[in-house]
Amino acid sequence: MQRRSFFAGAATAVAAASVSRVALAALPEPASQSSAETAAPLVPPNGRPYRPVVTLNGWTTPWRMNHGVKEFHLVAEPVVREVAPGFSVNMWGYNGQSPGPTIEVVEGDRVRIFVTNRLPEHTTIHWHGQRLPNGMDGVGGLTQPHIAPGKTFVYDFVARRPGTFMYHPHADEMTQMAMGMMGLWITHPKAAHPLIANVDRDYAFLLSAYDVEPGAMTPRVNEMTDFNIWTFNSRVFPAISPLVAKQGDRVRMRVGNLTMTNHPIHIHGHEFEVTGTDGGPVPKTARWPEVTTDVAVGQMRQMEFIADELGDWAMHCHKSHHTMGAMGHDVPTMIGVDHRGLVSKIQKIVPDYMVMGERGMGDMGAMEMPLPDNTFPMMTGTGPFGPLEMGGMFTTLKVRAQLGASDYRDPGWFKHPQGTVAQEWTGAPPDSTAPRQTAPGTAPRAPSVRKPGTDGGHGSHH
Amino acid sequence: MRRLSVLAAALVLAGCASVSPDGLRGDVQEQTQSRLPKDAQLPSANSNAEADEQKRIGEWLQKPVDQDTAVRIALLNNPDLQVQLASLAVEDAERAQALTLFNPTLTLGRFTNAHEIEFERELAFGLVNIITLPWRSRWLGWQMERSTLQASQNVLTLAADTRRAWLRAVAAEQALIANEKMNDAAQLGAELARRMAAVGNFNRLQQARELSIAQESAAQLARARLNATLEREQLARLMGLWGTQTAFELPKQLPAIPKSASELRAGDDAEATALRERLDLRALRRDLDVTADRGGWSRVGAVFGDIGVTYSNNRAKDRESGHVEKTRGWELELPLPIFDWGGSASARTRAEVQRSAAQLQSAALRARSEARTNWSRYRTAWDLAHQQQAEVLPLAKQVQDETMLRYNGMFDSVWQLLAQARTTTQVVVNATNAQRDFWIAETDLQLALTGTSPGGIAPFAATTSNSNNNESGGH
Ligand SMILES: [Cu+2]
Numbered sequence: 026m027q028r029r030s031f032f033a034g035a036a037t038a039v040a041a042a043s044v045s046r047v048a049l050a051a052l053p054e055p056a057s058q059s060s061a062e063t064a065a066p067l068v069p070p071n072g073r074p075y076r077p078v079v080t081l082n083g084w085t086t087p088w089r090m091n092h093g094v095k096e097f098h099l100v101a102e103p104v105v106r107e108v109a110p111g112f113s114v115n116m117w118g119y120n121g122q123s124p125g126p127t128i129e130v131v132e133g134d135r136v137r138i139f140v141t142n143r144l145p146e147h148t149t150i151h152w153h154g155q156r157l158p159n160g161m162d163g164v165g166g167l168t169q170p171h172i173a174p175g176k177t178f179v180y181d182f183v184a185r186r187p188g189t190f191m192y193h194p195h196a197d198e199m200t201q202m203a204m205g206m207m208g209l210w211i212t213h214p215k216a217a218h219p220l221i222a223n224v225d226r227d228y229a230f231l232l233s234a235y236d237v238e239p240g241a242m243t244p245r246v247n248e249m250t251d252f253n254i255w256t257f258n259s260r261v262f263p264a265i266s267p268l269v270a271k272q273g274d275r276v277r278m279r280v281g282n283l284t285m286t287n288h289p290i291h292i293h294g295h296e297f298e299v300t301g302t303d304g305g306p307v308p309k310t311a312r313w314p315e316v317t318t319d320v321a322v323g324q325m326r327q328m329e330f331i332a333d334e335l336g337d338w339a340m341h342c343h344k345s346h347h348t349m350g351a352m353g354h355d356v357p358t359m360i361g362v363d364h365r366g367l368v369s370k371i372q373k374i375v376p377d378y379m380v381m382g383e384r385g386m387g388d389m390g391a392m393e394m395p396l397p398d399n400t401f402p403m404m405t406g407t408g409p410f411g412p413l414e415m416g417g418m419f420t421t422l423k424v425r426a427q428l429g430a431s432d433y434r435d436p437g438w439f440k441h442p443q444g445t446v447a448q449e450w451t452g453a454p455p456d457s458t459a460p461r462q463t464a465p466g467t468a469p470r471a472p473s474v475r476k477p478g479t480d481g482g483h484g485s486h487h
Numbered sequence: 488m489r490r491l492s493v494l495a496a497a498l499v500l501a502g503c504a505s506v507s508p509d510g511l512r513g514d515v516q517e518q519t520q521s522r523l524p525k526d527a528q529l530p531s532a533n534s535n536a537e538a539d540e541q542k543r544i545g546e547w548l549q550k551p552v553d554q555d556t557a558v559r560i561a562l563l564n565n566p567d568l569q570v571q572l573a574s575l576a577v578e579d580a581e582r583a584q585a586l587t588l589f590n591p592t593l594t595l596g597r598f599t600n601a602h603e604i605e606f607e608r609e610l611a612f613g614l615v616n617i618i619t620l621p622w623r624s625r626w627l628g629w630q631m632e633r634s635t636l637q638a639s640q641n642v643l644t645l646a647a648d649t650r651r652a653w654l655r656a657v658a659a660e661q662a663l664i665a666n667e668k669m670n671d672a673a674q675l676g677a678e679l680a681r682r683m684a685a686v687g688n689f690n691r692l693q694q695a696r697e698l699s700i701a702q703e704s705a706a707q708l709a710r711a712r713l714n715a716t717l718e719r720e721q722l723a724r725l726m727g728l729w730g731t732q733t734a735f736e737l738p739k740q741l742p743a744i745p746k747s748a749s750e751l752r753a754g755d756d757a758e759a760t761a762l763r764e765r766l767d768l769r770a771l772r773r774d775l776d777v778t779a780d781r782g783g784w785s786r787v788g789a790v791f792g793d794i795g796v797t798y799s800n801n802r803a804k805d806r807e808s809g810h811v812e813k814t815r816g817w818e819l820e821l822p823l824p825i826f827d828w829g830g831s832a833s834a835r836t837r838a839e840v841q842r843s844a845a846q847l848q849s850a851a852l853r854a855r856s857e858a859r860t861n862w863s864r865y866r867t868a869w870d871l872a873h874q875q876q877a878e879v880l881p882l883a884k885q886v887q888d889e890t891m892l893r894y895n896g897m898f899d900s901v902w903q904l905l906a907q908a909r910t911t912t913q914v915v916v917n918a919t920n921a922q923r924d925f926w927i928a929e930t931d932l933q934l935a936l937t938g939t940s941p942g943g944i945a946p947f948a949a950t951t952s953n954s955n956n957n958e959s960g961g962h
Contacts, residue, residue, distance in 0.1 A: 239893060239896055239898050240889070240892075240893075351896070351898065352896070352897045352898060353893070353896075353897055353898035353899055353900070355900075356897050356898070356899065356900045357683065357688060357689065357693070357900055357902075358688050359683075359688065359901075360686075360688065361686040361688070362679070362682050362683050362686055362688060363682050363685075363686075364679075364682075367675055367678060367679060370671065370675055371675055371901070371904075371905070373671070374668060374671060374672050374675070374905070374908045375887075375891060375904055375905070375908050377891050378891075378894075378901070378904065379895075381894075381895075381897065382897065386897070389897060392895075394895035394896070395892055395895060396892050396895055396896045397889060397892045397893060397896065397898075400892075400896055402896065403896065403897060465686040465687055466684075466685050466686040466687035467687075
């Protein structure tokens with residue numbers, strides 16, 4: 026499991042000093058981050074105060090105040106992202122990470138963002154969801170020239186509208202987003218807002234998907250639909266930090282989707298309301314309770330709920346193959362196939378052979394078999410009761426009675442009160458003589474040689 | 488008195504032309520010894536030794552027959568070689584016969600007329616026959632040497648053929664075992680596919696596809712089995728084995744190839760070695776010697792034909808007087824070269840010398856080229872075999888291992904795993920074949936450098952030999 030060390034955000038932001046300081050003399054020093062741990066929220070040191078967000082397995086970039094303007098410096102560059110321990114992917118990102126750092130500002134802030142391109146090709150940044158002058162919208166060729174490799178451009182606008190936004194390239198975006206170029210932008214309201222609640226915990230993450238050949242390191246940028254790595258902030262379960270909350274906390278989740286498909290984000294044990302989109306806060310009259318909300322491609326959703334139920338609650342995308350790691354999409358189904366008499370023969374030819382999948386794929390969660398290098402098992406993660414058989418867009422919401430207000434550390438597994446865990450039935454045994462209706466491979470009313478009372482499995486064929 | 492001394496000299500020379508007791512096998516053995524495996528022997532001319540030889544062959548066949556032993560057996564046991572060695576002995580006997588002087592002719596006559604009775608006694612010799620005896624003895628000696636060289640080449644060719652057959656037989660057996668493994672993998676895939684279809688996980692098309700792989704594999708196995716049988720038969724044939732003897736065992740594997748290129752034979756002296764060592768070149772050089780030497784004699788023979796010398800001792804008796812009259816004397820019979828002063832004969836000799844020289848030149852050219860090409864083939868065969876050993880096989884193993892890992896991660900199915908196992912086995916077969924080809928190239932190179940042409944003995948050599956035989960027989 027992941028080691029969760031939280032640390033002060035600004036203090037760990039290390040300068041990337043490989044660009045000439047003279048050349049960048051007039052620019053704010055770009056902060057950089059290489060750890061894939063969740064950084065502690067960045068409490069604003071200056072400017073208008075706000076309650077900062079926690080970026081799952083990410084961080085918020087510090088800024089420089091320059092005559093009342095918040096100046097940021099983003100550096101677009103190749104990075105290596107630890108998607109899970111032992112599984113690293115060559116990506117393109119910003120300031121040492123993919124996704125890039127979260128930018129947090131306050132409604133009405135004048136913002137100046139310097140963007141230095143250290144990629145091998147040109148880029149731009151589009152500020153998804155912002156109201157801004159057309160020439161700051163970052164669409165290469167349409168509203169501005171591309172930022173050539175080695176060049177620095179500056180964007181300058183006012184964060185006019187509070188809400189949850191994203192930034193991403195609008196130049197060769199199919200490649201650049203497939204390589205992980207994206208980041209979150211949060212504009213906090215400058216004052217109390219009737220539609221924006223104060224929350225105790227504010228989590229933010231982006232959904233992204235990659236296609237990495239097992240054993241390779243670089244995503245296949247030409248893939249259009251058949252992705253195999255499904256991530257929150259370019260991390261897969263069990264390497265995604267849990268969302269923790271003190272019992273009774275109001276919790277907000279901000280989710281943005283930069284994959285090529287929709288994701289029904291689902292939470293257990295609680296119901297939430299979608300309180301905002303990238304279009305702004307949702308009128309109260311338009312909200313309804315949900316346990317799953319679909320986040321379509323290119324959309325953002327703000328969900329809010331009261332974490333009042335103690336426990337370790339699953340929180341995940343409800344497309345089941347999005348909670349799996351890489352697997353062969355053409356591997357035939359082996360369920361129910363009789364392997365008797367064949368295994369030892371196959372082992373004579375392929376000594377390390379083991380039967381897999383003849384009872385389903387649940388075994389995969391428990392088996393520890395050698396895989397190609399740099400390949401994360403497709404179903405992994407172990408909970409207090411056994412293998413979780415998950416990988417990808419999955420994490421947990423951990424609600425605890427005792428938790429410090431700024432404590433985001435993983436509190437460990439939930440200790441269930443006596444008698445509140447499902448358990449094996451120890452009463453009267455089930456009626457074991459009930460026959461199966463049909464044997465596999467046989468139509469329901471097809472003639473059968475099966476004797477009543479026997480299990481209709483493959484045993485009866487031989 | 489002088490005439491007696493000529494006669495005596497001729498008789499002494501004739502006495503020298505005795506038949507070699509072992510049919511020249513010792514000479515052949517001597518020529519080939521250094522080019523054959525240690526202790527390799529030709530069958531003895533003495534038929535009493537045969538039982539002993541068969542016993543030795545029987546002992547060799549108890550153990551798996553290695554390459555050198557195969558050659559030893561073939562040399563002792565190959566019937567074609569025995570035919571050739573016997574022919575050599577026949578030729579040797581013919582030579583001895585050719586050098587025996589023709590018996591002098593004794594002509595006795597009794598003639599009577601009214602008053603005389605005449606007894607005529609003539610002893611006639613073909614003089615040229617006697618005069619040319621030393622020459623002929625020398626040529627025929629050279630010719631036998633040449634025939635011996637020819638037979639030696641046959642021995643070496645047989646040894647090389649046996650080596651190649653052995654290499655092919657062992658490789659074919661290895662390929663057969665690999666094919667059995669490939670077929671096992673294919674049959675397993677088909678059986679698993681059948682079970683998949685039985686529980687509804689495969690449709691008929693998917694099952695049929697796996698089944699067709701198994702069928703193709705079974706056919707390939709049958710071909711591999713036939714090939715192993717044919718190669719083995721070829722080897723048995725060369726070793727002259729039949730009956731229960733053909734149940735001999737072969738080693739499971741070909742000998743390893745040299746580990747590094749530095750252990751290979753260098754190519755820079757290949758041409759010189761071939762020119763120095765090759766037996767076919769020596770044979771042709773002998774041809775040239777003989778043709779050139781015969782130049783002088785052919786003129787004498789052609790101009791004068793046979794010079795007959797006749798000694799007459801006649802006795803005539805007068806019937807009436809009883810007076811006896813004896814006449815003694817020489818008679819020399821000399822054809823007159825009026826129409827042919829030997830011009831055509833010497834032209835022929837000149838042409839023959841030219842032909843011999845050209846043949847030698849051509850063979851030398853061929854030997855040089857064969858030395859170069861066979862060295863290149865040998866060197867390339869090693870590069871290829873070494874690449875198989877050092878690069879291709881490890882890579883195939885890696886692919887197999889990675890496929891196994893991909894199977895573990897459910898990225899690949901068991902059918903892909905089995906297919907990869909089949910591919911890997913095919914790579915092993917290819918590597919074995921490359922190893923075999925290296926040793927075959929090595930055999931060819933040895934033959935090209937020290938024996939004869941690996942492509943077979945040049946046909947013109949046989950023609951030359953025949954024409955010489957015919958001519959010498961003519962006189
Ligand atoms: Cu999803």
